[in-house]
Amino acid sequence: MRDPADMPMKHGISSIRAAARLSVAPMMDWTDRHCRYLHRLLSRDTLLYTEMVTAPALVRGGATHLLDFSEEEHPVALQLGGSDPAELAQAARIGAAAGYDEINLNCGCPSDRVQSGTFGAILMTDPARVADCVAAMRAAVDVEVTVKCRIGVDDQIPEAILPEFLSRVGAAGCERFTIHARKAWLQGLSPKENREIPPLDYALVQKMRGMFGGLHLSVNGGITSLDQAEAFLDAGLDGVMVGRAAYHDPVSILAQADRRIFGRADRGDGDPVAVAQAMQPYIEAHLSGGGRLGQVTRHMLGLFAGRPGARHWRRVLSEGAHLPGAGPELVDRALAAVTGQPA
Template sequence: MTDHKKVNVSKAARLSVAPMMDWTDRHCRYFHRLLSSQTLLFTEMVTAPALVRGGAMHLLDHDTAEHPLALQLGGSDPEELAQAARIGAEAGYDEINLNCGCPSDRVQSGTFGAVLMTDPGRVAECVAAMRATVDVEVTVKCRIGVDDQDPEYVLPEFLARIIAAGCERATIHARKAWLKGLSPKENRDIPPLDYDLVFRMKQLFPNLHISINGGVTTLEQAQALLEGGLDGVMIGRAGYHQPAEILCKADRDIFGQAEAAVTDPAEAALAMLPYIEAHLASGGRLHQVTRHMLGLFAGRPGARQWRRTLSEGATRPGAGPELVQAALLQVPGAVAA
């Protein structure tokens, strides 16, 4: 990978949409890319064993329009992760990200995700092995700690280890993960946020590109965190449920592209029609794409009717692009083609 491309990925990381299981699939990413040309997009987490042992290459399917694009891997075996990273880089991904933050039981049983916070030495080995295998950047997404760990102590140690292994960018979900006692869903909300700790990590490791994740629900909030000295902001559920609110102004407000027009949500919906037609022609179903578009008009008049029209109609046999046009007619000011 050229230095120019590497710079672009780092720049794109000023704002990113978090990897979210069952949500950030290739259809979602294609849609999000229509809203923002600059924001860094992530795959759902793909486990290294699925690629290396399972040969599940379909998990890497993506459209070239989705770049800049990062592949998030789950795993804990350095050699296997290195192989998976090579497969991902060869598939064209701009970045390989190691998941050290997911708290699900399934992830724990595979000894990857947030449980890796307890073994920074292993994480460093994984990062080093991947770095030695691929030219694209290798990054880490982590929590501030797990269970009874003291984040003030464990997070600096964790970051120091991955930096020494060659990691130049990290995304920190500013919450602990409670592996004992909280469900994955509860782990997204209940552990308190500690933004101050993440800011202190930036002061401690000024050369590490640090993105913050957790609790960010507006573009204005993201701007404030960037102005406060962080390098990037990763937005999760708000980016999915209110995609226009987060992404349509991002190129202008986050990436400073004064000439960038604010994306019009209705135009983005119409721009999805050729993609939908191609998906249907290849044997896909409408709802596989439109389920990611339900929040497009969140907070605007007609949003409920838009959502209802799509959600009720998209699973019906023979449903096609005309349903999107019909749904647009429910939104005042959005004119269907």
């Protein structure tokens, strides 16, 4: 576990690329600021992403509160959704001014809502538009502009579309891509099914690594352990992005990441008990600002996944966090089941 006082300030492009060796995927309803603060206590170096924020929400809706984050979260990237170059450029400018280290364009989300807005995975069908968006964003900000994409959608042939997509968007100024190694089926599959049913094609992503030596390529999709992440890195990929596994069992993915992925021999493996205790001042500050306990503790449910007392830990937090007056003492009660010490 790391000391919050030692957490880094804003990163430059080179250090962000180093952090991208391992990243936690942007996940709607999950990777909010409270989740990211928890993850940062477990790993100093792993790159963290926001939930997707739509450019229209920032530019037309004035929803800049969606950009709130703690300085302790660095290195942290903002993921934007949109398809209008001018609007995305303006949103990127807002994000960079807010202090984000990277601006990422979502070209992979398959939800109906995203499709209706003509962004997300459907952009895989229009690499020229994506190139225009990237060029406009690059011109607007000094931080790195990146893209998260799929290997294709619907009836596209990934072996044909993905090289074209990388080539055109790369030529527009994007030098770093995260590739979810599955197709997205925009018709017939739900977003959940799109994360599980289309087969993974890691070999294609590896092939892109050989074809595009000048690009920084990370792989995403179906990765559930640091062993897998290390294997991809050893095979020559520049980075690995982990999604649901990092959320449901953050200790297994993140507590050893600094040592195993980033070579920080001086750092031990994070202790989930110490992490839970370190969250207490953050929780107290959140509550004093008018927040609710459950907004933070819902992200802490997986801290003891697979460990003795985990079920009781989850039950105490789940049942008690939303009750009137719930406060930090609930975390102490939940910890008692894990440590065997009185709350």
